[in-house]
Amino acid sequence: MQTPANTLRLYWFPLSGHSHRAELMLSLLGLTFEKVVVNLPEREQKQAGFLAKNAFGQVPVLEDGDVTIADSTAILVYLAKRYDLAGRWLPEEAAPAAEVQRWLSVASGPLMQGPALARASVVFRKQPDAAACERAQQLLAILEAQLEKRDYLVGSEPTIADVALYTYCAHVPEGGVSLEPYAAVRAWLARVEGLPGFVGMRKSSLPDVA
Ligand SMILES: N[C@@H](CCC(=O)N[C@@H](CS)C(=O)NCC(=O)O)C(=O)O
Known part of the structure; x- marks a missing residue:
């Protein structure tokens, strides 16, 4: 497992299953990360600050230094490619x-x-x-x-x-x-x-x- 050079930050909402996918992958890889709650009932996901991270206005979004990844399955691919050097979670063949x-x-x-x-x-x-x-x-x-x-x-x-x-x-x-x-x-x-x-x-x- 590769150790992150930056603080990984996950923008999420506690009852969002898409957010949980990303959280679960981070945890299975043993990565330390910071959670930032995006208040969906208050429509925070549609405000300019968050839209700059994901133009679709949805959680989850992962930040890793200057890399921003929106979409839960894209986050899974990113984490596997970037941090699972053994290729266990995303086979190459x-x-x-x-x-x-x-x-x-x-x-x-x-x-x-x-x-x-x-x-x-x-x-x-x-x-x-x-x-x-x-x-x-x-x-x-x-x-x-x-x-x-x-x-x-x-x-x-x-x-x-x-x-x-x-x-x-x-x-x-x-x-x-x-x-x-x-x-x-x-x-x-x-x-x-x-x-x-x-x-x-x-x-x-x-x-x-x-
Ligand atoms: N394709 C996206 C879908 C994400 C998604 O549907 N997120 C929901 C929460 S589970 C959301 O942010 N809903 C708020 C909205 O659409 O305004 C992904 O896989 O991340």
């Missing part, structure tokens, strides 16, 4: 690298439209979203089939793909979707939670159904 990228795309697409949206609808808007729950169940069934064959999404070792998908899968019960039918997914979540340096995201204050 073509086929596994492409598989990791496939799951990062799933994290920004189906995971966002299913589990993340189902949770956000309940936690932030207090209006359950049945269509998002259905999409979440479809995705969990796909993950279940994948994880029945292997311990982690891209083989026998964890990669940034697992970090990208962990948070919203673990917290999908907050959106009203039970993890009960997905034994392989639950075993995978437990494996990720057992990794050295794992940190969880705090649960919403709402009761969940799992």
